[in-house]
Amino acid sequence: MKPFSSMTMKFANIWFVLVVILLCGKKHFGTRLGNSSHEAHICSGCSRLTLKVEFTSTVVEHEYIVAFNGYFTAKARSKFISSALKSSDIENWRIVPRNNPASDYPSDFEVIQINEKQKDGVLTLEGHPNIKRVTPQRKVFRSLKYSESDPVLHCNETRWTQKWQSSRPLRRASLSLGSGFWHATGRHSSRRLLRAIPRQVAQTLQADVLWQMGYTGAGVRVAVFDTGLSEKHPHFKNVKERTNWTNERTLDDGLGHGTFVAGVIASMRECQGFAPNAELHIFRVFTNNQVSYTSWFLDAFNYAILKKIDVLNLSIGGPDFMDHPFVDK
Template sequence: MVCTTTLQLKMLLLPVWASMLLGLLVGFVPVVGMELTEGAKSDFDHTPNTEPLPSSSGSNCSQLTLKLEFSSKVVEHEYIIAFTGYFSAKARGLYISSALRNSGDRALEWHIVPRQNPASDFPSDFELVHIRQALPSSLLTLEDHPYIKRVTPQRKVFRMLKYIPSPEPAAPCNATRQSWQSSRPFRRTSLSLGSGFWHATGRHSSRRLLRAIPRHVAQILQADVLWQMGHTGSGVKVAVFDTGLSEKHPHFKNVKERTNWTNEKTLDDGLGHGTFVAGVIASMRECQGFAPDSELHIFRVFTNNQVSYTSWFLDAFNYAILKKIDVLNLSIGGPDFMDHPFVDKVWELTANRVIMVSAIGNDGPLYGTLNNPADQMDVIGVGGIDFEDNIARFSSRGMTTWELPGGYGRVKPDIVTYGSGVRGSGLKEGCRSLSGTSVASPVVAGAVTLLVSTVLNRELVNPASMKQALIASARRLPGVNMFEQGHGKLDLIRAYQILNSYKPQAR
């Protein structure tokens, strides 16, 4: 009888294990070979969806789910020539001209593509060149030049945003306090690791109460504790790489600089995504951000048609290094991790102490669907959860696929936080609620900006120390595997305690 029961149990479990294995295998399939090459047919050859966020009306926040799709393709005849250092425009032109003369191809037609942006007046480490009918030997001759590091095709990036109304009604925007004061009596001893304070920062004890009393994500993560201590992001430079921001938006008081890296003659946001992201980080009223006193640097890197180019990002990244940006939010990503100039520049950014926070992607629940650059080791990759601490279905899952098939992938995301129904600034005014890892990313970027402002010795703050503080303080979600939650849920107050007692573990 026991043997019969055991046999029946095994027969029942066999389909379950088979379906789990099949699910894991299917999760890895879409990532391999997703890079589009020249001539390949793309789903984004048509004009991308450019529907802006609905305008504010009435006192209610609209509840929207953000569906983001990403693709890229090679731009015909255009090449990014990366140099071994930073050189003037004149020097770069001479090096290219010298290298192409040595190719021996007299019929070669080429010219340097002009780039008019805020970085044009400074030395650069790359040039964009248009070369017609370039032979492979000509490109190899370019790479043989002692000052030229790599020659790669220019890539055109497409991002499609779709805002899908949620069936659940949103809470009124004006149902929350608009004061920066703490909602609880503050005692400095309450931040001790051994105190009972920590029992209140894990999973929510009352789901109904949380739904009934609408609060902004900064308050839910207890940013008001740090505000009460006088920390509001002051002196921290945070960059938002997105769709821009209107000049006179009422939610922002410290927009230090707005720059345009596109071929459109505007700095304003025509879609609302960049405004929303900036609001989560630094809004000072209505839908409160984490760090309202931070220096906000707006980088418009996408057009209203949601198009960008590798060269636009490279110039903007160089400018961010020049401006000594502290925190950079990149709520974009895609599977195209073979875009070498982009990947190299991300490494250079973090080497220059820029803390980069990026969305892990909205390609869940399949595994192995992480987006670049969030899956890079020195970038803080952020996944999404809802307000009941469930992993969002849309949130991409690990492991990383860079190392496959020659090795094992790494654990990603690094951390998860609220990415469902998060409130942020509307296009011109008011608040909106969005869902997506591109929403969870600025939650972490805002928290990081606030955390940086709490550290007296800024020399201790860098991408490594911040990432260590975040993952060491993260709260593990029970019943969730490491490729879904990474190291766990963001715990702002515990991260503050760890960061302010931080000692480098390697020298």
């Protein structure tokens, strides 16, 4: 990996906390990712600013991901599955069509739909020499909520908490558009949080030192797996490709989260990103309601590998560690 890429990833671990502290001054900032929560209280006598990012996932009924031991054509994959199911009681099954940029290339998985009454015979597939694993298709929900609450702790007191739960209530995306975090404007999404800071966040974290040394991200391919990006967004001049992996017919960002992340990485105007000359490859893997599927990610991962992506930013967490195909990839 190129020098700027590794330095950028180190910066990325701390940029978000510093951004909000700089923006909010004497306010509380808390984050929540997946099944864990983190709260930092900066002062007393002030309101608390909280961003919650939560993830839940559910199994898609009747759908299974068949992972192979290598990359095969669609015809070969279908043949392997048919051969494996001949000795089982499964008759009503079909391969779920996947129409995306990865469809033109060999793949290492297939999605099949099987009648619920016959699902017990699905393990028969794993007896085929070219089939590695069969797992349920999963649907992923990402929820964002930005809010303020009353003060609790004394000045400079910081509390870190981590909670683990077996399940969480399903919640659709919730954003307070007046909070100044990120919001959609229709034509493109703006990053008001970054613009509200007196100094650019990349320079605040001394990325300009690397720029002076010649490390600006030039020649580095960076993939952003998120909610997309507007084609004519004025802050980006080096977007090499935008691809859609969802069931929505758009490449644009209707939420703003993908635009915000892309801006932190490679914005070339106003709030300059860490690697302004990096090549951006936009992968739209979340819908505007922040829904995704394991198969969407797997196809997008394969395409990123094919395109020889150097750095991949993946804004997801929580229950994904239980999803074998996702973790394997």
